[in-house]
Amino acid sequence: MTTIAFAGLGAMGMPMAKNILAAGFKLRGIDLNTRALEALREAGAEPAHSASEAASGADVIVLMVVNAQQAEQVLFEQGALDALRPGGTVCLMATCSPGAVEQIATRVEATGRRFADAPVSGGVVGAQAGTLTIMAACGDETYAELLPLFQAMGERIFHVGDKPGQGAVVKTVNQLLCGVHIAVVAEAFSLAAKVGVDLGVLLEIMSGSAAASWMLRDRGPRMLEREPDVTSAVDIFVKDLGIVLEAGREAQAALPLAATAHQLFLSTSGRGEGRADDSQVIRSYHLLNGVE
Amino acid sequence: MTTIAFAGLGAMGMPMAKNILAAGFKLRGIDLNTRALEALREAGAEPAHSASEAASGADVIVLMVVNAQQAEQVLFEQGALDALRPGGTVCLMATCSPGAVEQIATRVEATGRRFADAPVSGGVVGAQAGTLTIMAACGDETYAELLPLFQAMGERIFHVGDKPGQGAVVKTVNQLLCGVHIAVVAEAFSLAAKVGVDLGVLLEIMSGSAAASWMLRDRGPRMLEREPDVTSAVDIFVKDLGIVLEAGREAQAALPLAATAHQLFLSTSGRGEGRADDSQVIRSYHLLNGVE
Numbered sequence: 001m002t003t004i005a006f007a008g009l010g011a012m013g014m015p016m017a018k019n020i021l022a023a024g025f026k027l028r029g030i031d032l033n034t035r036a037l038e039a040l041r042e043a044g045a046e047p048a049h050s051a052s053e054a055a056s057g058a059d060v061i062v063l064m065v066v067n068a069q070q071a072e073q074v075l076f077e078q079g080a081l082d083a084l085r086p087g088g089t090v091c092l093m094a095t096c097s098p099g100a101v102e103q104i105a106t107r108v109e110a111t112g113r114r115f116a117d118a119p120v121s122g123g124v125v126g127a128q129a130g131t132l133t134i135m136a137a138c139g140d141e142t143y144a145e146l147l148p149l150f151q152a153m154g155e156r157i158f159h160v161g162d163k164p165g166q167g168a169v170v171k172t173v174n175q176l177l178c179g180v181h182i183a184v185v186a187e188a189f190s191l192a193a194k195v196g197v198d199l200g201v202l203l204e205i206m207s208g209s210a211a212a213s214w215m216l217r218d219r220g221p222r223m224l225e226r227e228p229d230v231t232s233a234v235d236i237f238v239k240d241l242g243i244v245l246e247a248g249r250e251a252q253a254a255l256p257l258a259a260t261a262h263q264l265f266l267s268t269s270g271r272g273e274g275r276a277d278d279s280q281v282i283r284s285y286h287l288l289n290g291v292e
Numbered sequence: 293m294t295t296i297a298f299a300g301l302g303a304m305g306m307p308m309a310k311n312i313l314a315a316g317f318k319l320r321g322i323d324l325n326t327r328a329l330e331a332l333r334e335a336g337a338e339p340a341h342s343a344s345e346a347a348s349g350a351d352v353i354v355l356m357v358v359n360a361q362q363a364e365q366v367l368f369e370q371g372a373l374d375a376l377r378p379g380g381t382v383c384l385m386a387t388c389s390p391g392a393v394e395q396i397a398t399r400v401e402a403t404g405r406r407f408a409d410a411p412v413s414g415g416v417v418g419a420q421a422g423t424l425t426i427m428a429a430c431g432d433e434t435y436a437e438l439l440p441l442f443q444a445m446g447e448r449i450f451h452v453g454d455k456p457g458q459g460a461v462v463k464t465v466n467q468l469l470c471g472v473h474i475a476v477v478a479e480a481f482s483l484a485a486k487v488g489v490d491l492g493v494l495l496e497i498m499s500g501s502a503a504a505s506w507m508l509r510d511r512g513p514r515m516l517e518r519e520p521d522v523t524s525a526v527d528i529f530v531k532d533l534g535i536v537l538e539a540g541r542e543a544q545a546a547l548p549l550a551a552t553a554h555q556l557f558l559s560t561s562g563r564g565e566g567r568a569d570d571s572q573v574i575r576s577y578h579l580l581n582g583v584e
Contacts, residue, residue, distance in 0.1 A: 133497065160489060160493050161488065173484050174497065174501055176476070184468070188465045191464075197458050201450055201462075202452070205448070205452075209506075211506070213473060213504065216469070248483060251483060252486075255479055257475060261549065285546075
């Protein structure tokens with residue numbers, strides 16, 4: 001396994017691709033943005049002028065595009081799948097719903113090629129540092145083949161199952177907790193604010209108690225600001241909790257807390273505040289409860 | 293301030309009273325359980341045969357009873373308030389709704405005595421070790437007067453406001469996060485179980501990610517057991533999330549996530565499983581979603 005085609009050179013994908021290059025793999029980039037392609041070439045990538053040219057004879061194609069639809073375009077419409085060498089591997093790392101992942105896997109495997117469902121978490125910081133968490137679902141052989149590639153991009157690498165979609169479920173479940181944890185901090189602060197309790201003291205107390213969460217410590221302080229810097233936008237959780245609920249529908253599993261949290265992010269976005277920091281979901285609570 | 297009357301010598305109250313004695317205060321116990329009174333006397337408490345006798349001329353009465361109703365009985369029906377020295381202080385440390393606390397405070401202050409709303413967290417372990425978190429709402433002078441007493445029982449002591457009920461709100465908000473955090477772990481595991489993801493791997497991934505919470509790390513492992521040891525029962529959260537929702541009604545604040553979580557604990561209790569470990573709220577999710 002030496003030649004990699006890499007589709008999706010955005011904020012996450014570009015540093016991931018560079019880390020693959022730095023680990024000694026041959027790599028060709030795929031992106032609509034020619035500047036990104038040029039920047040990657042300066043970092044050592046081989047030139048390619050189309051998705052099919054980049055994938056031509058490659059051993060693996062990594063997909064770090066925005067969503068499942070873009071993955072389908074690259075693979076099926078732009079010809080990357082057919083160009084991949086027979087027996088090659090498609091490694092889907094974008095965040096997609098489990099059902100969408102399964103559908104793509106079926107089409108890939110029908111051509112005799114392998115498929116790995118391997119979403120990541122850790123954000124841009126983790127992508128740059130090569131410390132991503134990677135949640136891979138694929139057969140043992142495919143996992144063993146991809147492991148050196150995963151190690152070039154990530155630090156915490158988990159083989160979570162052998163069926164396509166299981167990696168997506170783990171990522172989805174992770175986002176379920178993250179999204180609900182942010183919303184419930186907002187709910188708690190909204191009640192406290194209405195009764196006139198000092199939110200700074202409250203944050204200090206709860207950060208050191210059984211009420212603590214990673215999100216309380218990270219988003220809590222920004223929830224006390226009116227216009228905090230945007231670390232991650234409201235619309236990211238509109239999308240990710242949307243995928244959570246899609247996964248719930250596909251599995252026919254009721255997810256009442258996630259559904260409620262989604263409504264709160266959605267209403268914040270619906271007021272035109274989707275690009276605000278996700279801590280600002282608290283504004284929906286303040287509106288609901290008449291807190292100024 | 294030297295003589296303390298202490299009402300409620302249960303699993304929390306007894307070690308708290310002993311720590312007060314150990315700090316050099318004079319103390320008289322109040323409890324229906326004569327064995328508990330005897331045990332406290334052996335630890336150095338002064339004898340007393342009724343609530344009014346224990347409170348007679350005392351500087352402070354500490355209430356660590358089960359709920360607001362019991363606090364009212366001791367103070368108003370059993371005569372402890374009238375027996376307390378004029379200008380003395382009532383220190384309510386039991387978990388009660390903010391509204392109930394305000395009502396008790398009004399009646400106490402009408403007699404010219406002082407009132408402190410000072411609930412605790414940290415459990416039996418914290419009560420025994422003298423490391424409780426104490427969230428006190430009272431005037432500055434009352435706080436200064438009570439501080440040595442608080443220091444005998446606790447380690448993290450916060451003056452959260454000057455109005456009775458604000459301490460109860462902080463405790464309530466803390467429980468809101470705790471209860472929802474447990475329920476959302478159950479929701480996440482239920483989805484993952486239905487799709488066939490290994491929950492042990494999932495727990496490991498999420499405990500080290502932005503999805504982490506104190507409750508995920510503490511209750512998560514017990515959620516994977518069928519009959520775990522009971523560290524805290526389902527019915528405790530039926531009660532505590534009940535107080536959360538009561539506080540929400542009193543403040544006219546909508547708390548959709550807390551309300552949903554409460555329903556899940558309630559349904560677990562309604563199937564006769566209220567004494568099971570609170571991690572077993574996951575059984576409600578498994579029933580809802582048809583997971584065996």
